Amino acid sequence: MSKLRDILDMADPYDAHAYFTCGFICDDCQTHLASDEGFDGCDDICCRHIADKAKAAGWYVPAPQPPDGRMDVQTCYCPACTQKRGLR
Numbered sequence: 001m002s003k004l005r006d007i008l009d010m011a012d013p014y015d016a017h018a019y020f021t022c023g024f025i026c027d028d029c030q031t032h033l034a035s036d037e038g039f040d041g042c043d044d045i046c047c048r049h050i051a052d053k054a055k056a057a058g059w060y061v062p063a064p065q066p067p068d069g070r071m072d073v074q075t076c077y078c079p080a081c082t083q084k085r086g087l088r
Helices: 013-021 044-057 079-085
Strands: none
Touching: 013 044
16 A cells, blocks of 8 residues: 555545445445554544555445535445446
8 A cells, every 4th residue: 555645535435435434345245345454443544544445446436426516425336346237
């Protein structure tokens, strides 16, 4: 992993998902993205770390929807279910 980012970006769907759900659990198969040692919790540092890890691993989180930019902060799919659903 690259060095940690300085701030949690609530406009980023991965950061927002991590902040509101404190992790990534696939909505289809219930696969859980494990946190690395030392990054267990729901503070900004842990949220940034797990959001970066999910993004790098190919987890799917819906992008904000125009025209108002509403964001679905609950939905996510693991890489296998993302591929099965034809998302990206």
